[in-house]
Amino acid sequence: MEPLTWTGILGAWLNPVLWVAAAAFAVALVLYLLVGLVAPASDVEVNPDGTLAVRMGPRVMAALALRAAGSLLGLVLLAYVVGGIALPWGAAGIVGCIAKRFLPVWIALAVTFAVSIAYKRKLGLYGRLFDSTIGMIGFGLVMFWLFTAIAAGVFDLIATHDPLTAISGLKNKPPGVPVPGAEVLGPGSHYLLGGDALARDVFSRMVHGAWVVIQIAPLATVFAFMVGITLGLPAGYFGGRLDTLISFLANLILAFPVILLFYLLVTPEMIQTGIPSFMAVGLFIFPLIFTSVLIWSRFHTQRQKAVPMLAVSLFVLGWLYLSLISQTGTPIAFMGPLDLFDIPSGAPRVFVSVVFVNSPRCSASCGGSPWTSRRGTTWRRRRRGGRGPGTSCSGRSCPTPGGR
Numbered sequence: 001m002e003p004l005t006w007t008g009i010l011g012a013w014l015n016p017v018l019w020v021a022a023a024a025f026a027v028a029l030v031l032y033l034l035v036g037l038v039a040p041a042s043d044v045e046v047n048p049d050g051t052l053a054v055r056m057g058p059r060v061m062a063a064l065a066l067r068a069a070g071s072l073l074g075l076v077l078l079a080y081v082v083g084g085i086a087l088p089w090g091a092a093g094i095v096g097c098i099a100k101r102f103l104p105v106w107i108a109l110a111v112t113f114a115v116s117i118a119y120k121r122k123l124g125l126y127g128r129l130f131d132s133t134i135g136m137i138g139f140g141l142v143m144f145w146l147f148t149a150i151a152a153g154v155f156d157l158i159a160t161h162d163p164l165t166a167i168s169g170l171k172n173k174p175p176g177v178p179v180p181g182a183e184v185l186g187p188g189s190h191y192l193l194g195g196d197a198l199a200r201d202v203f204s205r206m207v208h209g210a211w212v213v214i215q216i217a218p219l220a221t222v223f224a225f226m227v228g229i230t231l232g233l234p235a236g237y238f239g240g241r242l243d244t245l246i247s248f249l250a251n252l253i254l255a256f257p258v259i260l261l262f263y264l265l266v267t268p269e270m271i272q273t274g275i276p277s278f279m280a281v282g283l284f285i286f287p288l289i290f291t292s293v294l295i296w297s298r299f300h301t302q303r304q305k306a307v308p309m310l311a312v313s314l315f316v317l318g319w320l321y322l323s324l325i326s327q328t329g330t331p332i333a334f335m336g337p338l339d340l341f342d343i344p345s346g347a348p349r350v351f352v353s354v355v356f357v358n359s360p361r362c363s364a365s366c367g368g369s370p371w372t373s374r375r376g377t378t379w380r381r382r383r384r385g386g387r388g389p390g391t392s393c394s395g396r397s398c399p400t401p402g403g404r
Contacts, residue, residue, distance in 0.1 A: 001183075004176030004190055008093030010083045014076060021073040028062070028069040035062040081106070089186050094176045097192055098203070101158050108147040109140065145210050153211030159204035160187045170195035175202075212350075220351050224358035226290040227283055231359070250360035258357055265353040274331035280352050281325050281332065283359075288317050 007015060039058035084096025085103060092099070099106075113136075120127030129135040151157040161167075169180050173195040182189040193202040235246040253261070265276060291313050299306035319340065326335040328342055343351075 001178040001185065001189060003174075003178060004090055004097065004192070005093045006176070007080070007095050008091050009087070010080060010092050010096065014079055014083070018073075018076045018080075021069065021076045025066075025069040025073045028066040032062040032066045035059055090190075094192055097187075097190070101160065101187065101192075102148070104151045104155075104157050105144060105147045108151075109143060112143060113140070146214065148207060149210035149214040152207045153214070159201075159207045160190075160192060161201040161204045163200065163205040163208040165201075166199040167191075167195070167201075168199065171199040172197055173199075216351050217354065220354035221358065223283070223287060223351075223355045227286040227355060227359040230286045230290045230293070253357070253360045262353050262357055265356065266350060276352050277325070277327070277330045277332045279356060283352060283355050284321055284324055288314060288321060291317060 005011065035058045039062075041057075041059065080092070080095050081099040084092040084099030085106075087096055089097060089100065113130075116123065116127065117130050120130045129139055148158060152159055167179060170177060170191055173191060175192060175194040177191050177194060179189055179191065191201050191203065193206065196202050196205070231246050231250075235243040264270060265279075270276065292310060295309050295313060296306055299309065319338075322335055323338075323340040324343070326333050326339055
């Protein structure tokens with residue numbers, strides 16, 4: 001069986017058009033940026049009927065040229081997708097085969113966009129997203145991977161091979177390599193994106209990786225917010241050396257490129273040192289602190305409620321915390337039969353990395369807010385006259401922060 005080319009029979013027709021469209025888009029983009037720097041803004045005229053019209057100027061013409069070039073490039077890419085879906089397996093090359101495997105995602109995206117655009121005036125803030133081209137592109141990228149994750153993880157679609165199965169002879173092979181022993185041309189007859197260092201299908205691993213991210217990212221983001229808020233609020237409220245220290249540590253982490261820092265934390269050499277496991281011990285305790293502070297700040301005047309709620313919450317969350325940090329095969333494994341669960345290998349490291357990378361941003365946001373500082377608290381009390389929320393300033397001028 002022959003290896004697949006990238007575009008198959010579509011390449012003879014679409015590849016030259018793609019190069020022309022890409023070059024036109026690049027030229028139009030550079031022209032648009034240059035015109036925006038040197039040309040004056042276009043004038044707005046009022047028509048006799050009261051409507052507004054923008055006078056045709058260099059900026060408007062550059063924007064129209066960029067939009068036309070972008071539309072042409074989008075149509076060419078759409079032709080690759082439609083051709084890959086319509087033609088038999090392999091006729092449109094690797095791009096066509098991938099487009100055909102993603103057919104459930106294309107259908108889900110089309111339905112989502114059609115319904116959202118049709119009812120966008122009734123969908124509030126979500127509907128306003130579809131008034132912006134950039135907003136629709138960003139939304140489409142996010143939903144593409146969300147639908148991919150659901151299709152691969154829940155319905156076992158899209159992927160052509162098991163992501164953990166290695167096939168002998170396909171180690172580090174290029175995209176489109178045929179699978180040894182495959183006799184029928186179809187899904188599973190080729191490694192669409194080649195084989196990795198362990199002879200596993202890269203395309204299937206990419207697709208199933210989306211499902212792993214969907215499982216980890218939301219909870220890791222919640223954990224990152226808990227860590228950031230727990231550190232950022234006292235830093236912003238007390239200020240002084242505490243604020244300086246926490247801000248310095250947050251800026252130190254933010255100074256590193258996110259991708260580089262993330263990959264550094266999941267490298268095999270770093271894992272062998274046990275550093276991610278010890279980081280989990282420190283990071284995962286913050287939800288306990290966050291929950292305790294939240295309960296106590298809400299019910300501190302009702303101790304008959306606060307104490308039992310704190311006891312139950314700390315017992316349950318503490319047990320979950322110990323089960324989470326105690327993982328078989330890591331330097332920290334001590335729960336034994338009391339361990340409630342074991343997370344699949346690799347997931348805790350990714351989880352810890354996401355929490356560690358995102359926590360400083362939330363901490364900096366909370367610490368830098370004027371509403372978390374003592375100065376801001378004093379001003380709010382003065383503005384309420386010391387009598388609680390909603391109190392007016394009794395006819396005198398309301399004080400503002402800094403005495404203004």
